[in-house]
Amino acid sequence: xxxxxxxxxxxxxxxxxxxxxxxxxxxxxxxxxxxxxxxxxxxxxxxxxxxxxxxxxxxxxxxxxxxxxxxxxxxxxxxxxxxxxxxxxxxxxxxxxxxxxxxxxxxxxxxxxxxxxxxxxxxxxxxxxxxxxxxxxxxxxxxxxxxxxxxxxxxxxxxxxxxxxxxxxxxxxxxxxxxxxxxxxxxxxxxxxxxxxxxxxxxxxxxxxxxxxxxxxxxxxxxxxxxxxxxxxxxxxxxxxxxxxxxxxxxxxxxxxxxxxxxxxxxxxxxxxxxxxxxxxxxxxxxxxxxxxxxxxxxxxxxxxxxxxxxxxxxxxxxxxxxxxxxxxxxxxxxxxxxxxxxxxxxxxxxxxxxxxxxxxxxxxxxxxxxxxxxxxxxxxxxxxxxxxxxxxxxxxxxxxxxxxxxxxxxxxxxxxxxxxxxxxxxxxxxxxxxxxxxxxxxxxxxxxxxxx
Amino acid sequence: xxxxxxxxxxxxxxxxxxxxxxxxxxxxxxxxxxxxxxxxxxxxxxxxxxxxxxxxxxxxxxxxxxxxxxxxxxxxxxxxxxxxxxxxxxxxxxxxxxxxxxxxxxxxxxxxxxxxxxxxxxxxxxxxxxxxxxxxxxxxxxxxxxxxxxxxxxxxxxxxxxxxxxxxxxxxxxxxxxxxxxxxxxxxxxxxxxxxxxxxxxxxxxxxxxxxxxxxxxxxxxxxxxxxxxxxxxxxxxxxxxxxxxxxxxxxxxxxxxxxxxxxxxxxxxxxxxxxxxxxxxxxxxxxxxxxxxxxxxxxxxxxxxxxxxxxxxxxxxxxxxxxxxxxxxxxxxxxxxxxxxxxxxxxxxxxxxxxxxxxxxxxxxxxxxxxxxxxxxxxxxxxxxxxxxxxxxxxxxxxxxxxxxxxxxxxxxxxxxxxxxxxxxxxxxxxxxxxxxxxxxxxxxxxxxxxx
Numbered sequence: 081x082x083x084x085x086x087x088x089x090x091x092x093x094x095x096x097x098x099x100x101x102x103x104x105x106x107x108x109x110x111x112x113x114x115x116x117x118x119x120x121x122x123x124x125x126x127x128x129x130x131x132x133x134x135x136x137x138x139x140x141x142x143x144x145x146x147x148x149x150x151x152x153x154x155x156x157x158x159x160x161x162x163x164x165x166x167x168x169x170x171x172x173x174x175x176x177x178x179x180x181x182x183x184x185x186x187x188x189x190x191x192x193x194x195x196x197x198x199x200x201x202x203x204x205x206x207x208x209x210x211x212x213x214x215x216x217x218x219x220x221x222x223x224x225x226x227x228x229x230x231x232x233x234x235x236x237x238x239x240x241x242x243x244x245x246x247x248x249x250x251x252x253x254x255x256x257x258x259x260x261x262x263x264x265x266x267x268x269x270x271x272x273x274x275x276x277x278x279x280x281x282x283x284x285x286x287x288x289x290x291x292x293x294x295x296x297x298x299x300x301x302x303x304x305x306x307x308x309x310x311x312x313x314x315x316x317x318x319x320x321x322x323x324x325x326x327x328x329x330x331x332x333x334x335x336x337x338x339x340x341x342x343x344x345x346x347x348x349x350x351x352x353x354x355x356x357x358x359x360x361x362x363x364x365x366x367x368x369x370x371x372x373x374x375x376x377x378x379x380x381x382x383x384x385x386x387x388x389x390x391x392x393x394x395x396x397x398x399x400x401x402x403x404x405x406x407x408x409x410x411x412x413x414x415x416x417x418x419x420x421x422x423x424x425x426x427x428x429x430x431x432x433x434x435x436x437x438x439x440x441x442x443x444x445x446x447x448x449x450x451x452x453x454x455x456x457x458x459x460x461x462x463x464x465x466x467x468x469x470x471x472x473x474x475x476x477x478x479x480x481x482x483x484x485x486x487x488x489x490x491x492x493x494x495x496x497x498x499x500x501x502x503x504x505x506x507x508x509x510x511x512x513x514x515x516x517x518x519x520x521x522x523x524x525x526x527x528x529x530x531x532x533x
Numbered sequence: 534x535x536x537x538x539x540x541x542x543x544x545x546x547x548x549x550x551x552x553x554x555x556x557x558x559x560x561x562x563x564x565x566x567x568x569x570x571x572x573x574x575x576x577x578x579x580x581x582x583x584x585x586x587x588x589x590x591x592x593x594x595x596x597x598x599x600x601x602x603x604x605x606x607x608x609x610x611x612x613x614x615x616x617x618x619x620x621x622x623x624x625x626x627x628x629x630x631x632x633x634x635x636x637x638x639x640x641x642x643x644x645x646x647x648x649x650x651x652x653x654x655x656x657x658x659x660x661x662x663x664x665x666x667x668x669x670x671x672x673x674x675x676x677x678x679x680x681x682x683x684x685x686x687x688x689x690x691x692x693x694x695x696x697x698x699x700x701x702x703x704x705x706x707x708x709x710x711x712x713x714x715x716x717x718x719x720x721x722x723x724x725x726x727x728x729x730x731x732x733x734x735x736x737x738x739x740x741x742x743x744x745x746x747x748x749x750x751x752x753x754x755x756x757x758x759x760x761x762x763x764x765x766x767x768x769x770x771x772x773x774x775x776x777x778x779x780x781x782x783x784x785x786x787x788x789x790x791x792x793x794x795x796x797x798x799x800x801x802x803x804x805x806x807x808x809x810x811x812x813x814x815x816x817x818x819x820x821x822x823x824x825x826x827x828x829x830x831x832x833x834x835x836x837x838x839x840x841x842x843x844x845x846x847x848x849x850x851x852x853x854x855x856x857x858x859x860x861x862x863x864x865x866x867x868x869x870x871x872x873x874x875x876x877x878x879x880x881x882x883x884x885x886x887x888x889x890x891x892x893x894x895x896x897x898x899x900x901x902x903x904x905x906x907x908x909x910x911x912x913x914x915x916x917x918x919x920x921x922x923x924x925x926x927x928x929x930x931x932x933x934x935x936x937x938x939x940x941x942x943x944x945x946x947x948x949x950x951x952x953x954x955x956x957x958x959x960x961x962x963x964x965x966x967x968x969x970x971x972x973x974x975x976x977x978x979x980x981x982x983x984x985x986x
């Protein structure tokens with residue numbers, strides 16, 4: 081829009097005339113005056129239509145929330161007693177000279193900032209995403225992804241584009257979506273870029289990827305998404321899993337600093353707080369040590385169980401928050417039986433792997449490990465897990481032709497966003513959540529929904 | 534790896550002892566000496582095992598290409614007459630004190646830098662990606678993606694994660710992969726984030742996304758991929774399609790500067806040249822003007838045809854390169870019949886749309902337009918194209934509740950990479966290309982390939 085002044089830049093034009101392109105947030109009629117809250121991507125500002133600009137006033141009276149307008153206006157400093165110091169642009173006001181309607185909006189089905197149940201929120205996603213709350217969530221999410229990449233580039237990692245269509249011989253484990261590819265051959269949607277990022281350790285040593293992954297899990301809970309964004313990394317020439325943990329710790333510290341710099345407003349709006357990060361290293365314990373701590377402190381004896389229960393993860397996190405000045409806790413050495421075939425065993429702790437989870441505010445957000453890099457050991461491990469190495473021949477080339485000792489992690493973006501901002505449901509951290517019952521609209525009910533048209 | 538010195542940093546350790554983690558590129562035996570070319574993610578260096586370190590020499594004699602090693606060595610300056618000034622680290626040499634084998638490699642099926650036919654290249658992708666050529670291609674690709682994001686962030690765009698699972702009512706047009714979602718409901722794999730990025734113009738005004746898209750096209754040519762990476766953007770408050778073209782032009786100029794800074798070595802290795810960018814604006818002509826120019830210059834009369842043929846695009850690009858000092862040409866105003874339903878018509882040029890293609894080195898790399906932002910006009914256009922607006926009710930909410938005038942573009946990453954580097958086949962610009970016949974290994978032959986194990 082030619083000559084447009086962004087709302088965040090209005091202060092540079094006090095007493096001048098400007099052109100603003102904006103959306104009407106609110107209209108308030110006060111007798112012969114009309115007040116508008118206008119928003120653009122950079123902020124909000126109050127505008128007023130006065131009787132001395134009759135034509136502008138007439139148009140302003142017609143406006144409703146979500147109308148899109150071009151406004152010619154004079155930027156006035158507000159008189160001292162009208163200044164709202166706690167509001168952005170609370171010290172200025174636009175005096176409207178003319179208004180052009182660029183797009184009209186139907187009456188909204190609900191007040192924009194009303195609390196909505198989650199299904200209504202998703203049914204009207206094109207509209208509800210415009211609310212302050214949702215805009216804050218996905219602004220923070222974008223900054224998380226940005227910080228992830230920026231940190232890893234600085235550490236010598238190369239970005240790669242991971243394939244999503246994979247052969248029909250997926251790792252097994254998580255349920256997969258299958259589909260007919262060509263000529264009656266079946267393909268699957270990738271549940272992780274695991275095999276590819278390991279292959280790429282042989283190429284670039286250190287790689288990362290951000291992208292969509294698919295889980296055909298038949299669960300409809302506040303913890304499940306059938307399509308999610310994974311932030312993956314893999315790094316070569318490690319001594320053991322602790323090098324990978326150190327990379328994750330560096331990343332989380334970097335993320336904290338970055339969010340403090342970029343997203344303070346969004347955290348305030350969400351009434352969320354930045355993670356508590358200890359001065360020294362992140363608290364770290366083995367699964368067994370964690371279980372012994374839980375037994376000692378709570379009496380619950382789960383020592384020897386192959387994994388932590390969700391309630392254990394919650395307890396550990398609140399313990400770390402209270403006693404160890406940290407919202408992050410590493411738990412290491414999960415049993416071989418519970419970890420994927422590519423995970424390296426720890427010869428010093430029989431039955432256990434060089435693996436870890438990173439717990440954050442009650443849940444696991446990162447899973448990682450050192451991987452097996454010896455070709456024959458890897459084949460043997462596949463066989464011991466009942467997998468057919470012949471189906472992994474492409475992947476195994478990376479090992480046949482030599483690959484450095486390496487390890488890596490996967491981090492679910494939606495879950496991290498959820499926990500950063502204290503959202504109840506992971507689906508709130510997905511712009512367009514896909515679950516068993518919903519692709520945009522509810523699957524069972526979309527005939528009903530077409531009546532919204 | 535504790536105490537590791539990266540190869541690019543060896544110069545800081547001349548006359549000192551270092552630990553290097555590296556892959557053996559080449560071994561050369563010279564009588565009692567063994568020379569090794571070692572590579573890590575930062576570079577290559579020559580190392581020599583001498584008889585006075587008998588144990589190290591014995592291990593060095595065992596090494597073959599792609600073995601992964603940890604080397605303790607002294608960094609020596611080469612005597613003047615041994616300096617190879619044209620090689621990286623040509624003035625130093627590692628004197629090996631000890632070698633530890635971290636991973637062994639089988640004998641390679643071919644010499645690493647041999648010219649390979651494309652199927653062999655893909656059959657052995659975990660190995661062939663390690664070649665200088667392939668590492669250069671995907672290093673440049675990563676920089677393109679990085680520059681895309683960096684430029685757009687600077688221009689006030691927000692990144693979003695686009696859904697890949699979409700309802701079964703896709704736009705039509707490109708063929709889509711369909712699959713069973715849950716409870717007998719079918720879903721499709723997204724061919725573009727088009728509808729979602731438009732929805733998000735209502736939220737953030739300016740958005741971009743980088744991610745995988747899927748095309749179920751039954752073509753196996755040097756121009757087709759069934760899975761590709763799209764760089765998409767959409768921007769609000771435009772006056773018309775020319776604002777979008779200006780954004781693309783800014784992006785391409787930024788990309789040029791960025792690649793010059795980051796990727797000169799890769800361009801040299803590929804014998805590729807950076808794009809020719811004119812000092813003034815990119816050459817721009819309407820489809821009709823382009824056709825008239827072709828007729829005048831070549832005699833081929835295609836004036837009035839609804840699109841350019843591939844040979845026209847090649848001709849126009851070489852014309853622009855020769856006469857207009859530009860590897861980029863904008864062609865605007867394609868007919869309504871050839872453009873998707875959301876494209877805005879140009880009232881001043883009946884039958885034509887406010888659309889454009891950006892041609893680059895003989896092909897279209899970007900397609901874009903101003904979009905229709907009026908709800909009723911959009912519904913009408915759907916109907917005139919034989920689409921059922923009821924199936925777009927979710928998307929149409931964005932228009933029902935007001936959306937700024939907007940436009941956007943889609944840019945195929947693999948094709949841009951191909952043309953930047955002068956690759957013959959677009960598949961060479963995909964790490965793990967998926968086509969009708971291949972997902973990693975050839976689909977029809979994968980039993981044969983398991984024998985590679």
